[in-house]
Amino acid sequence: MNLRDENVADEISTWMFFRALRASRLLSAETLEELERRVREEPLADVLRDLIDRGVFTQYQVDRLKAGKHHGLVIGQYHILGELGQGGCGVVYKARHALMDRVVALKVISSDLCKNKTARDLFLREVVTTTRLAHPNIATAYDADEFEGQVFFVIEFVEGPTLHAYVTDRGALPVPVACSVLLETAQALQHANENGIVHRDIKPANILLPGLVPQTNMVSGTLVLVKVVDFGLASFRQGGRGIITTIPCEEGAAIGTPAFIAPEQITDVHKADIRSDLYSLGCSLYFALAGRLPFDGMTSELTLFQHLDKEPTPLRSLQPSVPAPLAAIVHRLMAKNPAQRFQTPADLIAALNCFVLSGGLGFPEARSDGPSAPPDQWETDVSRNSRHPTRATAMVQLRPAPPSSQPLLPRPGALGGRETVAEFRRLWREWCAVVEDCVRGTPNQVTDGQYKTLYRALTAVLRDVSECSALPPEQIDRARSLIEPWVTRASLVNLEYKMLASMWRSCRATDADLWPEQAQKSANGWLMTAACVAFGLAGCVAVWLGLR
Known part of the structure; x- marks a missing residue:
């Protein structure tokens, strides 16, 4: 091809590009004209x-x-930026709202299925169920509409891998991170349960981890947040009137993902309730901790039979580092009989909190507090907490936090040994103050964003302190075991008061061991909160008013 032919080809390509661009309506007429003028002077x-x-x-x-x-x-009002994935019902795009400039995920049902009433009903069911939910651990629904024959659903865009992708790429999760994922997924399921919704397809592929990439080292203190997605198979109950909306299928049909489906959902999808979601969550956590599926038959049918008749390989035989109480929680979630599982996500959250604060992740007990509760007392604590499910799971209504006299942002730059210890002590005291505020009943002194910044800075400086050997390793490990499980402010705020009090006492004991020369001076700062722990929150208010 000679130079003249190449020029003609370039002109044709440019003409075709602008023809498609005009038809797309991506740019305004003014912007389009400006672009055309520029292309006359520069190569396309x-x-x-x-x-x-x-x-x-x-x-x-x-x-x-x-x-x-x-x-x-x-x-409609959405500019398509790229394709996120394809499924049986259509395509999911990354898009941006033209006026709001908000990036979203836009699910579009395929044109063929759009003509199918059953497929449209399934698609609209996801719209109806998801729009009833508003929770930090569930992808938010923004919009739904039909445009030029295309039915679409707009939800929150979540930047990050699925739990399935992360474990497949990196292997089993560390125990503290797995506990955080379990806690936040359970909070999402509790919210759905309180609104009469059963997900019926809980699996690692539907558990997203925003802000993470497969190369992220989550032990380093990276914030672990969970977003549950895809309520396309959900059922909806309201006011005890039975199933209002469910999948139109014959009685006895099994619908779900074979590797994670509950036994009762295999025999009849209409029998699935919140305990079925908990079974699927147990299978998902097993996968996260073991790095392999609990049941993996040669075919889907064999996998289903294993869910019905076979017990999974004991988790600790695959991963001995998993604490026995946590393994017991996972296996209880995966009980064949729904009556033998946790009955609600709130029960699971209470059991998980008991496990963490009883020393399951190395939590130190305050020397004045006596021994931690033995495992046979967990059931009592769980049953007590289950009477107040909203206390275990409800997200606090945030109010604007008052300006802090000391910023939570860490000081930038590399630190020497002495400076590192000073920075750790400052951030550690900030974190203990958050725990103290929760015990006093004033958890809104710190916003979610401030806590996120504090958590990241504190876990980072913990690594620096460990590397420079400036403090006893066992004390650093105790501090790390106190801090690392509570990767979000909500997970800390939602603890039962008794657990918060135990945690506060552990903070006090650890502080005294880290800086014994200042223990007496520090004790004065702990005095008011000690009154809160001794008399309870109501007594604390009375004492505070009296002293004031």
């Missing part, structure tokens, strides 16, 4: 490369436009 490829770098276009959009495929790049 250079202009497009610059626009991609500036975020005006995505590579997905440019590739579609070059191929002349402009249809579907704008759906």
Whole structure:
């Protein structure tokens, strides 16, 4: 091809690109004219490369436009940025709202299924169930509509891998991280349960970990947040009137994911209740801790039979590092008989909190508090907590926090040994103050964002203190075991008061061991909270008013 032919080809490509761009409606008329003027002076490829770098276009959009495929790049008020995945019902796109400039995930049902009443009903069921839920651990529903024959559903865009992708790439999770994932997923299920919704497809692929990439080392203190997605198979009950909305199928049909489905859901999907979700959550946690599936038959049918008749390999025989009480929690979740499982996610949350604060993750007990509760007392604590499920799971209504006299942001730059210890002590005291506020009944002194910053800085400086050997290793391990499980402010705030009090006493004992020369001076700062622990929250208010 000679130079003249190449120029003609470039002109044709440019003309076809702008023809598709006009038809796509991605740009306003004014912006389009400005782009055309620029292309007259610069090669189209250079202009497009610059626009991609500036975020005006995505590579997905440019590739579609070059191929002349402009249809579907704008759906209603949403500009399609890229494709996130495909499923049996359609495609999930990454999109941006044109006016709000908010990035979302947009699920579009395929045109063929859109004509099928059953498929449309399934799609609309997910819309109805998801829009009833508003919880930090559930992807938020924003919008649903039909545009030019395309039915779509808009939900929160979650940047990060699924639990399945993370474990597949990195292997089994560390125990503290797995406990955090379990806790936050259980909080999502409790919220769904309180709204009469059973997910019926809980699995690692539907548990997202925002902000993480497969190369992230989660032991280093990276924030672990869970978002539960995909309520496409959910059932909806309201006011004890039985199933209002469920999947239209014959009695006895099994619908779900074979590797994680509950036995009763195999025999009849309509029998699935919240305990079925807990069974699936147990299978998911088993996978997260063991790095392998609990049941993995040669075929889907064999896997289903294993759920019905076979017990999984004991978790501790695969991962001896998993504490026995945590393994017992997982195996109880996976009991064949629903009556032998935890009956609600609130029960599970209470048991998990008992495990953590009884020393399951190395929590130190205050020397004045006596021995921790033995495992045979956990059931009593769980049954007591289950009477107040909202206390175990409800997210606190946040109010604007008063300005702090001391910022929670860590000081930047590399620190020496003495400076590292000073920084650790400052951040440790900030964290203990958060625990103290929870005990006093004033948890809103710190926002979620401030806690996130504090947690990341504190876990990072813990590593630095360990590396420089500036403090006794056993004391650093005790502090780490106190801090690391509570990766979100909500997980700390939602603890039962008795557990918070035990945790506060452990903080006090650890502080005295870390800095014994200042123990007496520090004791004065703990005095008011000691009154809170001694008399309970109501007594604390009375004492505070009296002293004031």
